[in-house]
Amino acid sequence: MTFEAAIWMILFIFVKIICKNMEGFPDGKRYNSYAGYLRRRYGQRLQKLVIDAGFTCPNRDGTLGRGGCTFCDNAAFHPGYSTSGKPISLQLDEGIEFHRVRYPGAHWYLAYFQSFSNTYAPLERLREVYLQALSHPRV
Numbered sequence: 001m002t003f004e005a006a007i008w009m010i011l012f013i014f015v016k017i018i019c020k021n022m023e024g025f026p027d028g029k030r031y032n033s034y035a036g037y038l039r040r041r042y043g044q045r046l047q048k049l050v051i052d053a054g055f056t057c058p059n060r061d062g063t064l065g066r067g068g069c070t071f072c073d074n075a076a077f078h079p080g081y082s083t084s085g086k087p088i089s090l091q092l093d094e095g096i097e098f099h100r101v102r103y104p105g106a107h108w109y110l111a112y113f114q115s116f117s118n119t120y121a122p123l124e125r126l127r128e129v130y131l132q133a134l135s136h137p138r139v
């Protein structure tokens with residue numbers, strides 16, 4: 001076998017190993033993406049709706065610090081419909097309307113409590129806002 005043939009043989013084996021490792025991963029990816037999992041489970045894309053329930057976090061409220069992390073700029077990833085103090089159901093309705101043009105086929109949605117630490121509140125408060133989201137007919 002020539003040196004060139006050996007290189008091609010090694011390359012061929014390498015590609016076969018890569019292809020073999022990709023088998024079993026849905027959507028042709030090398031990992032099981034959450035978006036792909038949801039699409040398989042519900043038969044369609046699920047669109048995320050950003051919700052602001054007015055949470056804070058211990059690095060902002062003074063428990064551990066103030067000012068928060070440098071990279072945590074919630075204003076940068078908050079669409080207009082997601083506003084602290086606005087009822088959760090209204091944020092969801094406006095979010096669905098916001099995404100209606102871009103994702104006309106979307107019927108089901110994920111309520112994503114984006115702002116700060118979305119488990120940082122007393123249990124009763126968490127239950128209240130989570131149940132408000134879960135009671136929406138399209139969530």
Ligand code: SF4
Pocket residue numbers: 056057058059060067068069072115116117
């Ligand atoms: S919510 Fe998380 S990332 Fe943002 S300031 Fe608090 S600890 Fe940092």
